Amino acid sequence: MSLRLAFYGESLSELLEILEQLACAGVKTQLCLAPPTSLPADLEAIGLLCAQPTALLPLRATIHHALTAPEALGAALEGSVDSLSLGTSAIPVVFGAPEQGRYVAFRGLHTQLYPEALWAIARQETDLAVALHQQTERFSLYDINCLYLDAGREAVRTRLREIQADPDPSVVFFDSLSAAHTALIGELLWERKPPLVAGSAAVESALLAAWKTARLLPESVTLSKPERVEQLFVVSGAPPEQLAPQLTWARSQGFFCHTFREAGRAHKVITGALSVGHSVVLYAGSPAPTEAELTQTLSTVLKTQKVKRLVIYGESLCRSLAASLAFDALEWVAPLLPGAPLCRLVGGPFAGTELVLCATPPEQADFLASVRAGTQS
Incomplete structure (x- = not known):
């Protein structure tokens, strides 16, 4: 067609x-x-x-x-x-x-x-x-x-x-x-x-x-039901104060939360946390890292650690993802919040990886619980 x-x-x-x-x-x-x-x-x-x-x-x-x-x-x-x-x-x-x-x-x-x-x-x-x-x-x-x-x-x-x-x-x-x-x-x-x-x-x-x-749409649409995942990898380029409610919730749920200061150090500690099953939040501190530093760390980690579901916060960071992860496109998977659905990477070395993109972190402190479950807030 x-x-x-x-x-x-x-x-x-x-x-x-x-x-x-x-x-x-x-x-x-x-x-x-x-x-x-x-x-x-x-x-x-x-x-x-x-x-x-x-x-x-x-x-x-x-x-x-x-x-x-x-x-x-x-x-x-x-x-x-x-x-x-x-x-x-x-x-x-x-x-x-x-x-x-x-x-x-x-x-x-x-x-x-x-x-x-x-x-x-x-x-x-x-x-x-x-x-x-x-x-x-x-x-x-x-x-x-x-x-x-x-x-x-x-x-x-x-x-x-x-x-x-x-x-x-x-x-x-x-x-x-x-x-x-x-x-x-x-x-x-x-x-x-x-x-x-x-x-x-x-x-x-x-x-x-x-x-x-005009009957150009299917009579019925079967929507996918994503599986719950226990491990998330969250990378945030948003100001820390915007992420604060989610950080408090994440720490209470056993997430490993790390402030980005240097790429080599970030890669080492995040890889270690993911390898033993922790969910991870990597977030910008002060001074804030560049989008290139964050996306490079993300792609480096993904080359060694299999992560099924990603969350990316920050308008500039979201825009720089395509070059870093070398994917072709996004496909919709399931609803979470308006403007922040669960999607899937198409093409490239990380094809099939699911991710959520948000220009700013949602206000709900437990938003990551919905992402982990793959269901609407």
Whole structure:
């Protein structure tokens, strides 16, 4: 099957949320932290941690999704349009995901819905089109508001044809207040197959609704149930104060917790602790080690000690993993927390190793208990 979707952005936690969303629906998906060199033939969706889709172009995905927040929409659109050479294509922008509690009414993005007072809400919320215009004046701005959506499919199609006739590059904002709106937006996206769509994970929600209607999703999905493991290897590049609650819990559970000071020493003591069955937490002290030092220690330890499940904390540390561990991609295994699922390494010398990536350590002191059990907190 051809690659339906390539999604990309600079927020690792949001990319992981999309990976989980697609995988739970039965879409064969992988997430890459570095440009991919090889992919399975049956891959249907791919994610990439990057700002622009240049590395994804050879894959010829049907739709490219620029994952972005409203405050970064201008830069995301300009970079993606240039990379994809879109010319005057009308670019849909989708942020509303009613099933997840995020609504767009008359271009205002909000998390509470009062149907009897939509105009008042619209005046109070940030107008997405105004926010974009403050970031860039490159595009003509249009919208498909909830009145068009409620008027039905043909009304929206007519409006889109009018917008596409504009000779200038344009952006089309979609309102979304209900599951019916989500389904209609997804149907229109899949019908028109624009090369670029921008917005949040609401894009995937809409596409999944369309794929379900078109019977492009399996009727049932059997999710894996990971086994409990007794040993974890946790490497944290986050500030120690963020990790403090988990360190207290880990020490109470017999984890070996070691502050990184020097690579050779860290490798020696961690290897010793793992070899006798301890779970280990290696964390940054003061002065903080570089990401290169931590990832090099991690890869060196893994070459001599078989560890089934890893936990990595720290945005920069997560980003530097691909080069150090030489893996191709991540596959989703099971849910733990939103934006922090249990994944599996694909390719490279440590293929099959499970890991959890978090930009910052979760607040739950006993989060590592969930990781060890392989179940949701």
